[in-house]
Amino acid sequence: MSGRQHAGMSPGTWLIKGARPLGGDPADIVIRDGVIDSIGDGAAPAGAQVLDAAGLIALPGLVDLHTHLREPGREDAETVETGTRAAALGGFTAVHAMANTDPVADTAGVVEQIWRLGRQAGHCDVHPVGAVTVGLAGTRLAELGAMAESPARVRVFSDDGHCVSDAVMMRRALEYVKAFDGVIAQHAQEPRLTEGAQLNEGEMSGRLGLTGWPAVAEEAVIARDCLLTAHVGSALHVCHVSTSGSVEIIRWAKGKGWRVTAEVTPHHLLLTDSLAAGYDPVYKVNPPLRTPADVAALREGLADGTIDCVATDHAPHPVEDKETEWDAAAFGMTGLETALRVVQEAMVDTGLLDWAGVADRMSRRPARIGRLPGPEGALAAGLPASLTLYDASARDTVDPRAHASRSRNSPFAGMELPGRVVATFLRGTPTVLDGKLA
Amino acid sequence: MNRHLISAADLSRDDALLILDTADELARMADRPIKKLPTLRGRTVVNLFFEDSTRTRISFEAAAKRLSADVINFSAKGSSVAKGESLKDTALTLEAMGADAVVIRHSASGAPHRLAGWVRGTVVNAGDGAHEHPTQALLDAFTIRRKFGRPGGEALDGLRVTIVGDVLHSRVARSNVLLLNTLGAEVTLVAPPTLLPVAVGAWPCSVGYDFDAVIPKTDVVMMLRVQQERMKAAYFPSVREYSRRYGLDGTRMAQLPEHAIVMHPGPMNRGVEIAAEVADSPRSTIVEQVANGVSVRMAVLYLLLGGAEAQA
């Protein structure tokens, strides 16, 4: 397994020929000792392995701010090993693992365990996200300081899966993390307005007889949290924004100079609630798929930077949790292996974002929001050689059975999507070569 | 017709009329000494009821037996489902038993859709969550047609039907709005705003909050059951206020046009949405609706199962 190969071995020397950094003109990228040596006309250094990257886009290694690796506790759905394999195959070199595991990642001990599992697997960096409240119960702050000081160096804290709905609790959390430059990532979902909710509240939910999930349940919480953040002078990150109203509120808050960042999932950039017509729970997700108007506003928001980044919210579930009637099914979709392709379909091929923009939204900004140590998210000589090579001209049908993730609940199954990740390098060591795990 | 009957939207105007006309003929069986037809002999119909409903289940059972089908009743309580068996595994068991048709009632909207993907037989929706109850809408349309003396082959064009009550949670309301519209009736929904879906404006019907305004201008009043638990979730403040504003009592009944009829899918909350004197009055079709249910369900089972297998 490549993880055990990495431990203690020094990365080799590579010449990546003819790649197009950030979609620009072809150049040769030389990698030596885990660092980018040069980008330009490279003479092959002695002993370099050569990778023919003609026509491939080179992007800095993607950073996912929002992934569920399920370990510890739900290893039937995913493990750190299988999840990070999926991440590497999707072009990611770093993922933030959400805290709703079992036990919950609300102590230094659990976050350290997850961090170590990531290092052992070696497919990408795993940065554990710490819970905001003990057990995600929303009543008592977790030991945020201890988690920040642990080897896992937690900076992002989230009760994702649950909303920190109590206004006082949210205020305290926002204040507390100022001490170590942390950020609270809120899963915005007013619990009372969404009791038993199944699908976006609108024409579709009324027709299908499914309890509606009103947009205001997300927007009201975001508005409150932006105001709180401004009041106490802290930093807020909004998880999986899904409505046009949310985009407007975030735009307004940023316009005021408040420290608010936001993410959007790939599926919310492409899919709408009309897909629920056949009651197939592969389309059941939290927050729910919304309307075409929301999709358009989210794309526009990502294009103009109101939404800072794409985060997959990769949520694997075993077959028995999805092969049921809608009400009984779990919420969530996988996304690591399809993310870049969906972004190409929704944003690049529609002319809304160029590859430099993709690098910014999927690498540079998430690295900054995650407060990752060291310079990440860019391609330049002297920076760590964490990058991904991507064939934007490829096209094929998504087949979840071929995915490295343990779970198969992808809403893109059977869909034709462009693009293919050809190679991924983590600090100079290949994790993916020729579209397969290295 | 489709292979399955899951939504009233599955039925075209011609399909619906065919069912009603067939039910007309089958209703005459009630006068015969032998109330049985050999048509579905050798076919197996399974009643898969995850929600308690003696009335509907018995109606489907009677319909299937009068067509000489074999009937197997499966109710969720005390079954393997209560012990956690999934809907899918239950479906596979039914497949193994060779069910030609499965009549399913489930508390989750969309359960019949899912079932149809797992069984080869015909799926008939006997009520799924808040989604639909197409055979109820059919027997309601059948009752209306008979009461207004429309002959076979004719639909409900021009008749004004008002549906009153908890539309938000009602599968009967959804199926009726669709089917009555297909058959040419003019439908009006009356309810407090809390009990109407947010996007009801897109439905093929009118909507109003004032029951008294609509009463003198309607040919049919269909009262929906209102559950008292809704009060706790703040859908309305009290039973008394609900009754006063949206209940059909003797005073309101007197304001109805002379020919108008009163319907209710049952079970009734006497004194809440409908007064006892109304339920028992000659305008009320509540008892006939039950009898008509068997004829209509016989027609549905015959048309879905009685001929060659339709292409899905």
Added chain:
Amino acid sequence: MHALHPARDQALAAAGAPGGSPARPGPADPKTVLEPAEIGRALTRIAHEILERTDGASDVVLLGIPTRGVTLARRLAERIEQVEGHPVPHGSLDITMYRDDLRLRPARALGPTEVPPEGIDGTIVVIVDDVLYSGRTVRAALDALNDLGRPRAVQLAVLIDRGHRELPVRADYVGKNLPTSRQEVVRVLLTEVDGQDAVIIGRAAATEQRSGT
């Protein structure tokens, strides 16, 4: 959903009913084998035969098989009433639910079953149909009758007997015997249903060979 026997109707319509556009004579052209006057005479004769064999038709009930058998039953009842002076109960007996070939085609619409209020117990029921062919329709009619009551006797009156019986069924009263091949289709037209009286024989369309009883 399909109406009753649409394919058969279409086959003959394609073949062309007489009285339409001028047709060049050819081997597949439909041919009229009974004109209106002949149909009338046949029915009159059958009416008299019924009277003879049932001692005045005092307890006879005529039940026609939809669609055209019902018309024929009504015409027979009228003739009998003209001769004897008392009305003869008549009605219809739909046999769709008793057919033995149900599974071969999509479920068909039902025809009306209207039994006279006096019922059929102890009576002589005369089943009336337009064409007697395989005999399966009559067998289904006997099953249907069984569930309606217990007649004293059951007889069969048909306008046309075209042979090719597949069951031991025979008609008591026949308007005309018409030898046919299985490739041919026999069609009875009646004014009340089709706007004219005629019996036509023609080639079946390639897709649909079924007809008659």
